Amino acid sequence: MSDREKDDEAPGIGRREALLRVGLLPFAAGLGLSPARLQAAQEHVHKGAAKAAKGKPPAPKFFTAHEWATVRVLADAVIPRDARSGSATDALVPEFIDCILGDPLAEPRDRESLQTRVRGGLAWLDRESRERFSKAFVDCAGGERTALLDDIAWPEKALAEMGPGAAFFSLFRDLVASGFWSSRMGVEDLRYTGNTFVAEWKGCPPDVLAKIGLRGD
Numbered sequence: 001m002s003d004r005e006k007d008d009e010a011p012g013i014g015r016r017e018a019l020l021r022v023g024l025l026p027f028a029a030g031l032g033l034s035p036a037r038l039q040a041a042q043e044h045v046h047k048g049a050a051k052a053a054k055g056k057p058p059a060p061k062f063f064t065a066h067e068w069a070t071v072r073v074l075a076d077a078v079i080p081r082d083a084r085s086g087s088a089t090d091a092l093v094p095e096f097i098d099c100i101l102g103d104p105l106a107e108p109r110d111r112e113s114l115q116t117r118v119r120g121g122l123a124w125l126d127r128e129s130r131e132r133f134s135k136a137f138v139d140c141a142g143g144e145r146t147a148l149l150d151d152i153a154w155p156e157k158a159l160a161e162m163g164p165g166a167a168f169f170s171l172f173r174d175l176v177a178s179g180f181w182s183s184r185m186g187v188e189d190l191r192y193t194g195n196t197f198v199a200e201w202k203g204c205p206p207d208v209l210a211k212i213g214l215r216g217d
Contacts, residue, residue, distance in 0.1 A: 037106070038182045041099040045092045045183075060094075062101040062115065067122050070138045071097060074125075077149060078176040085189040088176050096179030118175075121168025128165060 048058045060068045075088035101115050129137040133144050152165040180186040
């Protein structure tokens with residue numbers, strides 16, 4: 001791998017760190033994502049993937065084109081591809097987030113609040129990036145993204161002026177974790193047994209839902 005390719009790699013906040021959060025923080029429940037909403041979102045995502053496989057990739061319903069590019073880069077910063085399994089984008093996590101932000105099952109006030117927090121956070125990220133590097137976050141090199149994300153990755157360590165960014169990144173990380181570990185790839189990552197054939201995807205198992213703070217009943 002060239003030096004340029006290394007520099008352009010998405011900065012990894014770390015799957016293992018995010019997995020640790022599974023045991024410490026019921027992030028899906030904290031976002032108000034019931035098992036029914038998780039399942040509905042994943043079913044919607046897989047229907048979209050089936051259309052994409054036929055050459056008809058669905059456009060995001062909530063995000064603008066620029067936001068969509070940023071979400072994809074940022075999601076892979078949270079959960080990058082590693083030797084164990086694929087990245088957040090490989091697991092269709094951006095599509096999951098787009099679905100959740102337009103979820104008709106959510107209370108309108110809650111949905112609008114989440115939309116505002118996510119859209120405002122993405123705007124904050126671009127403003128901070130332009131102040132530091134004179135370009136949008138998605139256009140930054142890997143090292144530049146890492147420098148910015150390091151300042152907001154841990155709310156308890158973030159400077160006061162980084163507070164809005166830290167709050168957004170915590171929210172976004174929870175959305176990514178919820179989408180990844182309720183997906184087929186994420187469940188296989190949690191319960192890895194080698195290259196096994198899955199004849200039919202029947203949703204997130206009850207014990208995994210319990211691990212992320214949810215129950216199937």
